[in-house]
Amino acid sequence: NPEFHGNPNFASCLLPDHLISMAELDLLTQNVVCAHSETCQFLQENLQVIRWETFSQSEVHGFQQKPMDHMWERCVCHITNAIQQIVEFAKRLNGFMELNPNDQIVLLKAGAMELLLLRMSRAFNCYNNTIFFEGKYAPLDLFQSLGCNDLISAMFDLCHSLCAVNLSEYEMAFYSAMILLDPTQPWLQEKEKVQSLHVKLDVAFRNLLRRTHRESILGKLPQRGRLLSICQVHMEKLKVFRQMYPGMAWERFPPLYRELFVSEQEDP
Numbered sequence: 001n002p003e004f005h006g007n008p009n010f011a012s013c014l015l016p017d018h019l020i021s022m023a024e025l026d027l028l029t030q031n032v033v034c035a036h037s038e039t040c041q042f043l044q045e046n047l048q049v050i051r052w053e054t055f056s057q058s059e060v061h062g063f064q065q066k067p068m069d070h071m072w073e074r075c076v077c078h079i080t081n082a083i084q085q086i087v088e089f090a091k092r093l094n095g096f097m098e099l100n101p102n103d104q105i106v107l108l109k110a111g112a113m114e115l116l117l118l119r120m121s122r123a124f125n126c127y128n129n130t131i132f133f134e135g136k137y138a139p140l141d142l143f144q145s146l147g148c149n150d151l152i153s154a155m156f157d158l159c160h161s162l163c164a165v166n167l168s169e170y171e172m173a174f175y176s177a178m179i180l181l182d183p184t185q186p187w188l189q190e191k192e193k194v195q196s197l198h199v200k201l202d203v204a205f206r207n208l209l210r211r212t213h214r215e216s217i218l219g220k221l222p223q224r225g226r227l228l229s230i231c232q233v234h235m236e237k238l239k240v241f242r243q244m245y246p247g248m249a250w251e252r253f254p255p256l257y258r259e260l261f262v263s264e265q266e267d268p
């Protein structure tokens with residue numbers, strides 16, 4: 001942990017290789033929070049206002065009647081839009097565009113799904129276990145024609161534990177940035193550059209948590225492994241789906257989705 005000088009007024013802190021000023025921490029905080037709020041598809045207050053607008057039983061039944069490939073295509077379209085927004089979030093983070101292109105892709109491939117789950121939890125109503133989907137809030141069984149209820153219930157469970165922490169937009173923004181700029185990702189070519197960004201985020205985030213007396217959330221955030229295991233199930237489901245509908249992945253999946261989730265060598 002960086003040790004702070006005694007005097008909080010200067011609030012500068014000594015890091016292994018450089019000094020960060022309070023002004024720089026404030027600028028970094030503004031950058032992270034704006035990158036998040038400008039790239040989420042829905043404002044938190046709007047999601048809150050409509051969170052009791054749930055689909056009726058007959059509307060749910062209508063979704064359950066849709067053929068599997070039709071439902072998958074709609075969800076893949078939504079996930080592609082959401083991933084595009086997550087890529088935009090990354091591009092706006094100070095320092096991300098200065099990383100080498102290979103490392104940018106490595107970080108996005110590894111972190112996109114996790115950030116998606118974080119953003120999904122913003123659109124989750126943990127009181128009635130519904131998720132915002134195509135204009136209203138949907139129960140889990142609305143998605144049964146996708147044929148991956150275990151994956152979706154794992155996502156709902158994760159949303160529950162994230163809701164329990166009740167992250168503010170500021171905290172969500174920092175948590176997202178720190179998941180994305182993870183220097184421990186394998187295959188990084190310029191690990192130290194990611195490390196330097198991560199350290200600054202860590203100092204700014206801890207500063208924010210101290211100022212808002214919210215240090216306790218650090219112990220309540222879901223383990224990274226839990227996020228990752230859901231992402232792995234997602235990849236397996238995607239593979240099963242592509243075996244059921246061979247060839248579809250390429251024609252009907254948008255290119256960005258393929259780039260991030262369908263690796264070349266494994267596709268027949």
Ligand SMILES: N#Cc1cc2c(cc1C(F)(C(F)(F)F)C(F)(F)F)CC[C@H]1N(C(=O)[C@H]3CC[C@H](C(=O)O)CC3)CC[C@@]21S(=O)(=O)c1ccc(F)cc1
Pocket residue numbers: 039040041042043072074075076077078079080082085116119120121122123131132133140143146148151152155234235237238
């Ligand atoms: N294709 C899909 C797919 C698509 C999505 C998710 C999961 C999958 C798969 F998990 C599947 F299909 F198996 F469930 C998959 F594919 F990943 F495996 C979770 C994130 C969801 N999502 C969101 O929650 C957004 C995130 C951004 C947020 C914002 O920016 O404000 C608004 C809400 C976008 C894609 C979307 S979805 O809306 O299609 C959706 C799908 C199933 C479900 F039970 C609930 C939602």
